[in-house]
Amino acid sequence: MFSIILTWIIVAWGAVSCIYMLRCAWSRFPKRDVEVDDVIPFLYPVDISLAESLLDPATEFECRWKLGPQFRETQRKRMRLFLELTRRMAHNSKVLVKYAASEQNRHDPRRAALASALQEKAIEVRLYSLVTGIKLRFWLLLRADILNAAPVLAHLRTAGEIDGLQTYSALKVAAAAAFVQLPPDELDSLTRNL
Amino acid sequence: MILLLRYIPLLLLALLLWTLVRKRSYTEAPCFFAYTIFAVAAGLARFVVHDHRQTYRLIYWITDAGYVLLGMLVMYEVLRTVLGNLTRAWWGRLIFPIILVTGISMSIGRASVVPSPLSGLEHYMLTGEIAVRVMQVLVFAGLVTLVPLLGLRWRQYSFGVATGFGIYATIMLLTTTKFSDFGTRFKLLWGWTSIVAYSLAVLIWIWFFSVPQTAETPSPDLSASTPGDLKQYKDALRRMR
Numbered sequence: 001m002f003s004i005i006l007t008w009i010i011v012a013w014g015a016v017s018c019i020y021m022l023r024c025a026w027s028r029f030p031k032r033d034v035e036v037d038d039v040i041p042f043l044y045p046v047d048i049s050l051a052e053s054l055l056d057p058a059t060e061f062e063c064r065w066k067l068g069p070q071f072r073e074t075q076r077k078r079m080r081l082f083l084e085l086t087r088r089m090a091h092n093s094k095v096l097v098k099y100a101a102s103e104q105n106r107h108d109p110r111r112a113a114l115a116s117a118l119q120e121k122a123i124e125v126r127l128y129s130l131v132t133g134i135k136l137r138f139w140l141l142l143r144a145d146i147l148n149a150a151p152v153l154a155h156l157r158t159a160g161e162i163d164g165l166q167t168y169s170a171l172k173v174a175a176a177a178a179f180v181q182l183p184p185d186e187l188d189s190l191t192r193n194l
Numbered sequence: 195m196i197l198l199l200r201y202i203p204l205l206l207l208a209l210l211l212w213t214l215v216r217k218r219s220y221t222e223a224p225c226f227f228a229y230t231i232f233a234v235a236a237g238l239a240r241f242v243v244h245d246h247r248q249t250y251r252l253i254y255w256i257t258d259a260g261y262v263l264l265g266m267l268v269m270y271e272v273l274r275t276v277l278g279n280l281t282r283a284w285w286g287r288l289i290f291p292i293i294l295v296t297g298i299s300m301s302i303g304r305a306s307v308v309p310s311p312l313s314g315l316e317h318y319m320l321t322g323e324i325a326v327r328v329m330q331v332l333v334f335a336g337l338v339t340l341v342p343l344l345g346l347r348w349r350q351y352s353f354g355v356a357t358g359f360g361i362y363a364t365i366m367l368l369t370t371t372k373f374s375d376f377g378t379r380f381k382l383l384w385g386w387t388s389i390v391a392y393s394l395a396v397l398i399w400i401w402f403f404s405v406p407q408t409a410e411t412p413s414p415d416l417s418a419s420t421p422g423d424l425k426q427y428k429d430a431l432r433r434m435r
Contacts, residue, residue: 001307002303003299003300003302003303003304003306003307004303004304004307004308004371006300006303007300007304007328007367007371008371010300010328010331010332010335010367011331011364011367011368011371013331013335014331014334014335014360014363014364014367015364015368016335017334017335017338017339017360017364018360018361018364020338021338021357021361024348093345094345097344097345098345101345101347104347119345119347122345123344123345123346126343126344126345127344130343130344160285161284
């Protein structure tokens with residue numbers, strides 16, 4: 001009986017996927033190209049130094065030691081803050097993935113290669129943000145701080161063997177390379193917004 | 195006329211094989227290329243002996259075993275290509291075995307609940323076929339779920355292969371699980387659904403393999419950036435730090 005139910009779930013998942021594919025095929029042709037103007041204003045700034053401090057084990061240890069019982073509430077705030085940062089990372093990488101996909105359709109091999117490198121990094125950042133976001137939501141939802149002795153935020157530096165901050169920095173470098181043709185002021189706003 | 199309709203997938207497979215050879219896709223998807231060669235050969239063998247009932251039965255089940263094995267290999271190739279680029283994590287290597295075990299255990303579980311009109315080796319062949327269909331649906335649905343989550347590109351051969359197999363396997367599993375209580379009418383319905391769904395899958399493969407893949411990795415033949423570009427790039431990096 002269990003296998004029949006599971007088979008039905010898998011068949012339903014497959015059917016939904018088929019419908020999704022049909023919807024994509026129907027709505028994305030002709031596909032709209034994403035221009036540079038569609039990228040920079042849509043990026044959310046990510047404070048990497050703040051993320052570094054949130055993931056720093058020494059800072060966390062110090063907070064735990066100094067705050068005592070109040071640490072749990074502080075840690076929840078820190079978790080929510082880091083969740084917001086990962087949301088921003090995921091959003092920015094999504095915008096860049098779309099831009100890179102659009103660039104790859106052009107016939108300039110140099111731009112296509114730079115876009116490919118950008119897309120690769122953006123996908124890694126999205127994977128990291130996805131895994132980290134799930135973990136953080138799970139901790140916040142189940143109030144893991146009550147069950148456990150407050151989750152260690154520093155453990156979130158890597159997820160799925162991807163170092164989040166290092167990969168995001170690599171994404172910034174790849175974006176700077178991909179947008180190098182921009183006028184200096186626009187390149188400046190890109191680096192500021194990312 | 196009916197005979198011609200039954201062998202439409204064979205004609206489409208021949209067209210697919212020609213497309214694969216023309217685009218030299220055998221270097222990028224060797225298992226799928228082997229599957230296509232096998233499918234054309236199996237289709238031809240079935241066509242040649244379709245008047246001889248016993249021989250046809252024998253050839254049908256032998257080639258079916260080939261389809262099951264190559265179907266599994268192609269799914270392995272798809273996962274290796276997609277996940278190889280995506281994650282270097284240790285659990286990445288466990289995904290294929292987990293899907294394989296899930297497919298086999300669900301097929302065995304179903305076989306123990308639903309009575310089969312077949313017996314002996316043919317029964318095991320059918321169980322293996324359902325296991326591969328479950329695997330194909332899982333791989334396809336998993337990839338479709340990953341596309342919006344991670345922003346992966348659809349224009350990759352692996353995705354095309356998974357889409358073709360996934361749509362075919364979903365329709366066939368739906369037909370097998372839903373319509374098996376139709377009795378004698380089921381066989382006719384199953385046969386035609388199978389032909390239409392497989393033809394659709396082959397058309398999807400032809401489309402994916404005739405459209406060029408977008409650039410995957412930076413080309414080593416690229417010309418170097420101009421000094422102006424490099425200066426601008428260095429300035430941008432300096433501002434980031």
